[in-house]
Amino acid sequence: MSARAHRSPLTYQVTLTVLALAAFALVMVVGFGFYAAVQADRVSLERQKIFFANGLQDQIAAVEREQESVSVWDDSVTNAKSGNQAWMAENLSVWMYSYYGHNRVYVLDDASRPVHAMREGKVVSPDLYAEDETALRPTVEKLRGLIARPPDATGAGGPVKMVAEDLVALGGKPAILSIMPLVPSSDRVTQARGSEYLHVSVEFINDTVIGKIAEKYLLDGAHLLPLSQSVGSAAIPLMDSRGVILGYIGWDQERPGLTLIRKAGPALIAGMLLAAGALAFLLRRLRRTSLALQTSQADAQYLAFHDTLTGLPNRALFEDRLLRALLTTGRDTARMALLYLDIDRFKHVNDTLGHPAGDELVRQTAARLQRMVREIDTVARLGGDEFAIILVDIRDTRVAEDISERLLRKLQEPFRLMDDQVFVSASIGIALASGPKVDADDLLRKADIALYEAKKNGRGRYQVFAGDMDDLLLRKRKVENALRRALRGGTEIKLAYQPIFAADGRTIVGAEALIRWAHEIHGALPPQQFIAIAEERGMIGELGQWVLREACRFAADTQLPWVAVNVSPLQLRDAGFAGQVVSILAETGLSPARLQLEITESVLLENNDTTRMVLEALRRSGVGVVLDDFGTGYSSLNYLRRHVIDKLKIDRSFVRLLDEDSSSAAIVKALIDLAIALDVEVTAEGVETEEQKALLVGMGCHQMQGYLLAPPLEPAQLLLLPGLSPIQSRPASVRA
Template sequence: MSRRLQRSPLTFQVTLTVMALAIFALAMVVGFGFYATVQADSVSLERQKILFANGMRDRMAAVDREQESIAVWDDSVINAKAGNVDWMIDNISVWMYSYYGHDRVYVLDAADRPVHAMREGNVLAPARYSEDEPVLLPTVERVRRLIREPAKEDLAGGPVKLAAGDLVELDGKPAILSIMPLVPSSDRVIQTPGSEYLHISVDFITDALLAKIAGQYLLAGARLLPLSQPVGGAAIPLVDSHGVILAYAGWDQERPGSALVREAGPALIGGALLAAGVLAFLLRRLRRASSALQTSQAEAQYLAFHDTLTGLPNRALFEDRLRRALLTASHETAKVALLYLDLDRFKHVNDTLGHPAGDELVRQTAARLQQAIREVDTVARLGGDEFAMILIDVDDIRGAEDVSEGLLQKLQEPFKLADDQVFVSASIGIALSTGPDADADDLLRKADIALYEAKKNGRGRYQVFAGDMDDLLLRKRQVESELRHALNGGTGIKLAYQPILRRTAARSSVPRR
């Protein structure tokens, strides 16, 4: 029974509720932790993108400043227009490559014809400019327009800088392009507007350049990602002035949230295991308390509907089952038979052998009654030595009589009480439901009347309820009521004389006192 109680619905529901709450709490903690981790990593990634984009803009601005160091110079104007190749090599092209790292330098005359060319530190024939001209020409034309139509001031309110830059793709690689005119740095050199030579500087975006930019912001693993390669979250597009993506700059994403989880992982796992242990302990205690409560409830419910001496259903459960049986029988053709049984001379056993023997007799009687009926039927103890049996699916009164005969034969066998053998008999009253309107209280009353008739007619027998029994009982109760009323009133009874008559042929009877 205890094992069944441990698996009872209440214990199962309590366990399930606690486990559900624990899982929900764990899910909430893990969910919020995961959300916080993702949010921290996401915010950090956005910051990294902003930093890297700023680094790219700073590099483009640096190329412009580096180019300006030789583009605004009297000597540059003089020597470029003079065609001094050696000077241009030492100060305009190869020097830009060796000192600043600019990969390609071109010098164009006022008609945009190349007069000098350098690639990766090697001076080339100026005609090699034609290989890059289709890509560089749009920016060259922008610079020429700025020279022809200079604005008085830029958006910031400062003087307009005659320069143009962009991101371009040369030889399949992205590069920073900066173009500006060669202008004097003093009034000693006079240059006619429109006659300016142009200085073109190209700085390829390589892994080394990206690593240098990333190093400023403590980012690692910076690299150039071509368009054909899948791009992760830690990357920014390299876009030209027309909105065309040339490539991607990527790096190893810093994940502060994930790093914190990794560092705190052992402590979190230890805490989770400790919490799980505490939960298991509390759950075990809760299960024990729940099982004890369920056991107490089951025992209380059992005692509320069962007889403590025999374990049989008591009057409350008996009446409930009788009403249910009658309700079921009202929809079917079968009837319900009620047997009311009472042990004969039970008081004599109590008086001679003691109440413990009487209790044992009641227990043994209950066991024999249970053995004599079907499992679908019900036997109950109504109190003292009184028992009642509900027989369902009875076709007629004969079925109830057969059961009653079997019960009487079973009870005629000797009972062993302590060291004595006791022979007892029983009287049974039988009542059969009469139709769909049968009432439980009425059926019980009829069985009680039939039991009274069985005892009155000799005990150790059964009696089926008949209609005239009800009338006789009513008349008897009416007489008892009237007699009690007469006794209480004091004037309702009077002495009467009954004459005794002797029947003879000669004379009539004379009253005798």
């Protein structure tokens, strides 16, 4: 047993575990107790805040009710307009102070000029209104706006109530402001709309008003806090309609949770002491039991992760270390290599010298491998004569190859087995990993394939995994061969056409040609898959010419305004591509103005001289150039100006979320505005709902395509659609 095992026996570990669990349980109980108390206090505080907020709203409503008792009155209208100061003082101002405690009252004429004023129960000069006018004016104007509405303007629940209220600060003190027009209470008095006098009433929010609210909800210590004073959690802001804080209402917070803890604390402490005593008794019993398991634990753990013959890590430990190495490789820029090694003709050694000699050969091989690698690397025995080596933090493939060469030379030295010298060799398969997306099973498979190649090529050598060893490449080759056969006279590859409609959703302005391949074995292959293979294997030119010729031939024989064909970036890198397009147009008899070529933003981003020359030649010939999937790449306005595009197509990923996500709607609107600013047409792809269509039309989108309007159709189906018979004089996407 190792020194580490003696320093950390199983009993010590178990004791620590139990103590940790007990401490964790204690922390959880205490923590949950405090959490519950804090939550109770928080809920109580929120409830108290709601009480004060509701109480403040009730006080504002009370001011309105009190004001309404004098503002809807025939006498108020006649006496205010006649300038009867004594009557207004007795009924509209001083009376409001005496009976309701309103601190300030102003009466304004139909031009919002003061004709009467009262402060703190005393009639004052109307000129003092100027001191408060700045704070009161927005609310006065709001009420004037309500009055100016047509008589039949109603809100959701009936006629609009003629009142405007707000919280304001007058002389640095927060106050409730309520303004109502003086209106008749009967038909005996009439006045023209807009000629109403206004009754302005102000009640300061002071400790008296706050005390009434606190008394109603049985809260203590309520008082007004100025802005200059620090505010605790038990406070709510007094905020006007613009969001400006005028002050705070503070109070003594009720803490039911903390109160409960104080009362239940002694009982909880006693219970914890009793539990600690019981835990100590159980720990003594547990330590005696765990001593019997201590020795067997270390042995079992070692056997679970190590090979009994060589002492090397076994497959389980190897797989764990491989996963850890791959995680490190994913986080860092370093590489790692996996080496698969087995002894050549090992069965011959077993058969001639016996299994004990074979076991000894395996042990000596393991010892040599361990001496030849670094401490940070891992040598594991996977079974029989198979070994695996994990090389971490290597620079490149050359390092793995150098180590493999040294291992092969070391294993070629003679082995002493059963008093005989035995010469053997080994084969090694190498697979390298770099980056975060390497799968352990895939790396193992590649190393195994490389080992098979090494043995197939003569044994006693190493082989680095190459791409063409993989089954994927075999499948790619099959698809490539099938694609070549299909292009040379097969009937599997066909074109479908998706109509593109004008903004009215009915007029067909053109169609996009889409390639389809119904493979006799693999079924319907996704275009992205076989197009990628065509690009990789140098067939994209041949495939592109076939698509272009078929689309032009179809358009030339129909009354379709124009047809759009997607073009690979690799085609545009061919300096002769523009000449090929012109030749196909002449061969099929299609006017260049009836052909549009769709390119991606990556083409512009390359800023390649050949690509730019090809695009310029195409546009000079009259062919339209369309920027497809616009918004998903990295092109800039400089590239758009430099390459002069005829049309932008907004990618379906933006259109799909158009009626669900406001940010997508903003992006689509910006892209349409950009197209309009560049004086080019704009087409939206992937329109699938009426809501998307309506939004696009409202944004000024010129053309649309998608399953809402029509899916991709076979040529015969396309010609059955209405609207194809008239021939448009000019394609919608080509500017004069």
